[in-house]
Amino acid sequence: HGARAIVTLPLGVLQQTSPTLGAVRFTPELEAKHAALQRLASGPVVKVLLRFASCFWEDVHAGRYREVSFLHLPDAEVPTFWTQAPAHVPLLVAWAGGARARHLASNATPADIVRAATASLQPLFGKGLEVARQLEGYHYHDWQQDPYACGAYSYVTVGGDDARETLARPLDATLHFAGEATDTAGEAGTVEGALRSGIRAAREVLGTWTRIRSGV
Ligand SMILES: Cc1cc2nc3c(=O)[nH]c(=O)nc-3n(C[C@H](O)[C@H](O)[C@H](O)COP(=O)(O)OP(=O)(O)OC[C@H]3O[C@@H](n4cnc5c(N)ncnc54)[C@H](O)[C@@H]3O)c2cc1C
Structure with a gap:
């Protein structure tokens, strides 16, 4: 009491x-x-931690993405990828929010979501580098289904x-x-x-x- x-x-x-x-x-x-x-x-929000073999994004396009905090592809299914800058760590945090996240998470397995994330990132790197092949592991948490969260951000x-x-x-x-x-x-x-x-x-x-x- x-x-x-x-x-x-x-x-x-x-x-x-x-x-x-x-x-x-x-x-x-x-x-x-x-x-x-x-x-x-x-x-809703979809957030997936993607662990790669290397920080491959730092080595392309003459180092253009070496110091960036995030990569943004506004029209992609998964539009945002946070780097760990200023640390150079082979980890990107893929993020989608709102209606896009709801659509992405409905009836999708974590593996489907990871596939959508790597496919979203692919156009930045062209044909010379296959993003999905760089992937070594991932962690996904479903905040919508978590009974102690029931969603991500209030509005x-x-x-x-x-x-x-x-x-x-x-x-x-x-x-x-x-x-x-x-x-x-x-x-x-x-x-x-x-x-x-x-x-x-x-x-x-x-x-x-x-x-x-x-x-x-
Ligand atoms: C994927 C994601 C990314 C985010 N990124 C950012 C960011 O970059 N920057 C930022 O500022 N904010 C971010 N946020 C938002 C931020 O995390 C939240 O606004 C903040 O954590 C809310 O704090 P809170 O104390 O209100 O709730 P919570 O942190 O959710 O704490 C509530 C607590 O209540 C507990 N609880 C729930 N049910 C019960 C129960 N029945 N009995 C006992 N305990 C219970 C939960 O386990 C939890 O520990 C993010 C959120 C998500 C989901």
């Missing part, structure tokens, strides 16, 4: 209404949060202008809410936003605590 709790569950987990793995039951229910939870959504849907603020508001000076979805300073969907919301919630708790102790 505790006098206060700070709830930092991901938005997708908070939105679960059925008793599935990861879902949390509140008694009494969080009725004051229902409208806000309905006006926020958890967006506001139509009519949800005040949803983040409502979600962030404490209930009966007992439950406090933090996590990226509760950030109202424009950093939602980021680590920065999550950290800042945690500091805000901790200050709220300390504020009410001080008032109770001083009898105000």
Whole structure:
């Protein structure tokens, strides 16, 4: 038992209404949060770590990509590949978000997604270098299906202008809410936003605590 709790569950987990793995039951229910939870959504992302035999992208086109932080192919199925710059490591992080990620992840195995990623990257290197043949291993995590995440980044849907603020508001000076979805300073969907919301919630708790102790 505790006098206060700070709830930092991901938005997708908070939105679960059925008793599935990861879902949390509140008694009494969080009725004051229902409208806000309905006006926020958890967006999909596909992120795959691709480990190659070498940093082959550094050696082509006269070293043009040697120091880049990411390679961007706006029209490709997987449009973004983060390097580990400034470290020279044979690892690219393939990334797709939003509708593209949803389409990519639906009915696809991790191997299919990796194939889509290497195929997306291929046009940068022409016929002289086969990207898929450079691949030595990969790691894929499905954030949408992870019962403790249920999505990647929160976003506001139509009519949800005040949803983040409502979600962030404490209930009966007992439950406090933090996590990226509760950030109202424009950093939602980021680590920065999550950290800042945690500091805000901790200050709220300390504020009410001080008032109770001083009898105000
Ligand atoms: C693939 C991907 C890439 C990203 N890249 C970046 C980036 O480059 N830069 C950036 O700033 N942000 C990035 N983000 C966003 C960033 O990771 C999140 O905004 C941030 O981690 C959110 O922090 P949080 O504390 O709100 O939630 P989380 O980090 O999700 O923490 C919530 C915690 O609650 C736990 N939990 C869930 N259900 C339960 C339960 N039933 N019981 C107990 N615990 C539970 C989870 O296990 C988790 O530890 C990325 C996100 C994803 C998915």
